[in-house]
Amino acid sequence: MNRRIFLSLISLFVLPLAARAQDITAPPAAPQPTLPQVLDRAGELGALKTVLVARDGVVLAERGYRDNKVTTPTNIKSASKTVMSALVGIAIEKGLLEGPDQRIAPLLRADLPPEADPRLQDITIGNLLSMQAGLDRTSGPNYGRWVASNNWVRAALAQPFVDEPGGRMLYSTGSTHLLSAILTRRSGRSTRELAREWLGPLPNFAIGGWERDPQGIYLGGNQMAMSARSLLAFGELYRNNGRMPDGKQLLSPEWIAASWQQRTTSQFNGDGYGYGWFLRNIAGQDVKYAWGYGGQMLYIAPAIGLTVVMTSDEDNPSARNGYRDALHDLLAAIIATQVAFQAQN
Numbered sequence: 001m002n003r004r005i006f007l008s009l010i011s012l013f014v015l016p017l018a019a020r021a022q023d024i025t026a027p028p029a030a031p032q033p034t035l036p037q038v039l040d041r042a043g044e045l046g047a048l049k050t051v052l053v054a055r056d057g058v059v060l061a062e063r064g065y066r067d068n069k070v071t072t073p074t075n076i077k078s079a080s081k082t083v084m085s086a087l088v089g090i091a092i093e094k095g096l097l098e099g100p101d102q103r104i105a106p107l108l109r110a111d112l113p114p115e116a117d118p119r120l121q122d123i124t125i126g127n128l129l130s131m132q133a134g135l136d137r138t139s140g141p142n143y144g145r146w147v148a149s150n151n152w153v154r155a156a157l158a159q160p161f162v163d164e165p166g167g168r169m170l171y172s173t174g175s176t177h178l179l180s181a182i183l184t185r186r187s188g189r190s191t192r193e194l195a196r197e198w199l200g201p202l203p204n205f206a207i208g209g210w211e212r213d214p215q216g217i218y219l220g221g222n223q224m225a226m227s228a229r230s231l232l233a234f235g236e237l238y239r240n241n242g243r244m245p246d247g248k249q250l251l252s253p254e255w256i257a258a259s260w261q262q263r264t265t266s267q268f269n270g271d272g273y274g275y276g277w278f279l280r281n282i283a284g285q286d287v288k289y290a291w292g293y294g295g296q297m298l299y300i301a302p303a304i305g306l307t308v309v310m311t312s313d314e315d316n317p318s319a320r321n322g323y324r325d326a327l328h329d330l331l332a333a334i335i336a337t338q339v340a341f342q343a344q345n
Contacts, residue, residue, distance in 0.1 A: 052298030056305040073208035073225035079290030080224035085276030089255035100126030130263040130274035135159040152213040169264040180220030204233040234316040283332035
């Protein structure tokens with residue numbers, strides 16, 4: 001199924017009647033589809049592997065298409081940048097880091113290039129989280145060359161400045177990898193160890209395979225394996241203001257609010273961006289979402305208590321072929337089922 005089918009769903013079931021009716025002779029709208037019907041139709045998206053839908057902490061539906069399972073780890077690609085943001089927030093809470101305004105140069109002094117651009121002294125942890133370091137990108141066409149280098153931290157810091165720190169959004173995995181290096185250097189432990197200790201108490205949360213750089217630093221922001229259920233558990237932590245199901249506070253509500261505050265705007269899709277989270281209005285809801293290459297999606301619509309996970313074939317793009325937009329449309333149709341259910345009860 002291509003995006004047109006979901007646009008058809010949106011036009012029939014999501015947009016208000018006044019927006020689609022052209023005259024009083026228009027036929028009555030089709031009945032609102034149920035969540036199972038929407039997910040049945042979603043199976044026609046050939047790259048889609050799994051969908052999980054939860055509302056107020058209760059799983060409403062889970063689907064695995066083409067023999068895929070919600071319990072099987074998959075490469076969540078850049079959705080792992082959102083996990084890195086959570087680890088930074090916990091590190092700040094524990095006093096390991098000072099806060100988003102802390103400058104990174106003293107933390108990575110041994111890896112600064114010789115005769116370093118003085119603007120490196122101005123980059124903050126917050127700049128790395130919001131993709132506003134000002135350094136040239138190590139993602140997209142530059143990614144292969146970056147990971148082929150013998151020291152990813154030094155290569156990221158050696159990128160030329162194409163904007164000022166705090167300037168426009170420059171989406172770059174090198175930025176989140178620097179955060180992983182900072183956590184490793186400050187704690188004396190691997191980022192994976194920290195993730196297991198800090199997020200491990202969260203029920204159903206687990207990280208599987210995770211790539212490391214030549215120095216053994218876990219890649220901050222890519223090549224991390226998690227199952228759909230694990231992603232759901234992580235999303236539910238944010239939806240619950242950092243509390244686990246037993247009420248224990250694992251992540252501070254202040255960090256979540258800071259992460260969901262728009263700091264910049266993506267030049268690729270026009271969406272807002274906070275600390276590792278994209279921000280977009282979908283079907284009338286303010287949605288916070290994590291996005292990984294190929295269509296690895298974690299959506300949260302806090303106002304209606306909705307958390308949705310979608311995993312996809314990680315070997316195909318999702319932005320330039322319209323697939324990511326089809327997933328947004330699928331979420332819109334899911335939201336419509338929940339808004340309709342709420343109106344009826």
